Amino acid sequence: MDFSIQITGFVALYIFMLAAFAGWVIIGHVPAILHTPLMSGSNFVHGIVVVGGMFALLNASTVQEQTIGFFAVLLGAGNAAGGYAVTDRMLAMFQTSGHASKHHKLGHVKAHRAKAK
């Protein structure tokens, strides 16, 4: 069986169009308070380029290709890992004044479990 993916001409344009529309709609509903985490989050998402870097590196057949491919993976991995670390840290900070913070909830759950034992 052949599972290789062939994307040509108009198929590519359809994918691009639908993806662009999806991105536009998804971001359109984000409140201003989340703009920075969102910019950082979308920055993380294009870190998927690391997968393309892996493809280029694994298919390298000259020292030059290996060198450039190495940097493609290095930079892409940096984009992905750094983007995730930063976004995760930012989002963990948001909480409401309704005492519904995670720490409290977790604390209660732990207390209950301790009692049950």
Place this chain on the structure above:
Amino acid sequence: MTMASIAQLTIGVTDLAAAFLFMYGLKRMSSPVTAPSGIFLAGLGMLVAVLASFFYVFDVSAAAKPHLIVNVVLGVVALIVGGGFAWWGGKKVAMTAMPQMVAIYNGMGGGAAGAIAAVELFGNKASGTTQLVVTLLGALIGAISLSGSLIAWAKLQGVIKKPLRVRGQQYFNILVLLGTLAVAGYLVYVAQGASSQLLPTPQLIYLFFGCALVYGVLMTLPIGGADMPVVISIYNAATGLAVGLEGFVLGNPALMIAGMVVGAAGTLLTLLMAQAMNRSVANVLFTNFGGVPQHKPSHIKGSMKPTAAADAGIFMRYAKSVIIIPGYGLAAAQGQQKLYEFVKLLQAAGVSVKFAIHPVAGRMPGQMDVLLAEAGVPYDLIFQLDDINEEFKATDVALVIGANDVVNPAARTDKGSPTFGMPILNADQAKQVYVVKRGQGKGYADIVNALFYADNCNMIYGDAAAVLTTMIEAVRGLGTKAAA
């Protein structure tokens, strides 16, 4: 089934899952409640896709087979080193330095897209003119994003202090861009099988990347620091686009989808930001905003009246309502914890306290929201411009901390002002305004602020954190009796 088709199936399924998780994750990030799970899901998609990418070893080209072991080792090392350092940096960086960190990671993504394109170009792997053109386009955008993001980083980090501007710079930049496009066009022409060429193809490729990188630097250098949020957002969208284009070249739909989603989302975010400043994106990029020395316009009456931090703190303790307008000065002084401590004291004394955030306050959209969140301020106390601007009229005190241009009434009244037309927070309409400021200098946009000269405004000079400490001590000094 052969190993090659098993590999293709595995990669196909995981990449599909990754594309889904990215979009679902971003969708969940549109509310503060679900956002942490959103980034986790997107991260899961990334992890799965990266692990599955090792299945490419079963499906490599014949030429690469002898080098496979070396290539796999290189890949693992690059993943660990690149990912490790960036992870460590991302965990360690101070919240205030977040914008430049995002700029760096973004530049890395652009660089990766450019590097992939370089491998394709040097290896002459493009099949057909369409592929070659798309490869070159992705390379151009990726390279500009890389060098441009690095300059944006240097500006935010303070390595480059002043916008660098030369007469006729814009024309020179256009020439460099046209030159880059010309080299790209010539590369396409050569690929059609020209019998003789001016330079050997590898040299042409070097020239192409060199020009594109130089253009990114030249394009970013003249843009003022206050506009960096918009610039970072543009480069974020650009990197997404470059990744999407290289995804097409590699025949990888996950890259195409993720890249294009980010490209579109980043474009929308850029437009929203430019809109908040009442300027067009072209205006941000090409008009060399700010930096022109200005003198106090003759129509501004009065003088700046300094007051003591302790007096201001006690005044607020006995006010009914206070709206706080934080700006980059608060971030620079790392004063967010002290600020919330002060706010809690006011709240304990029965003062109604709200935070008003201007869309472009700080160096990145929403940076102030993140900083306040870091200090533990609940986000239901934080209000955006449109939601709170009417309330200033009925408010006793507006406390402006390290913000400047976003409260400058000149944007409403003075047609000659560079910020004219930008919606501002109407701090001047509060009964009393306190402005905490490091010195008598101007804001990032370098414009005289009429608010500082207003009759109902007093200046408190000093580092935001130090001023807030004094205020806290002053209010505590009143003791519990006063609070009763």
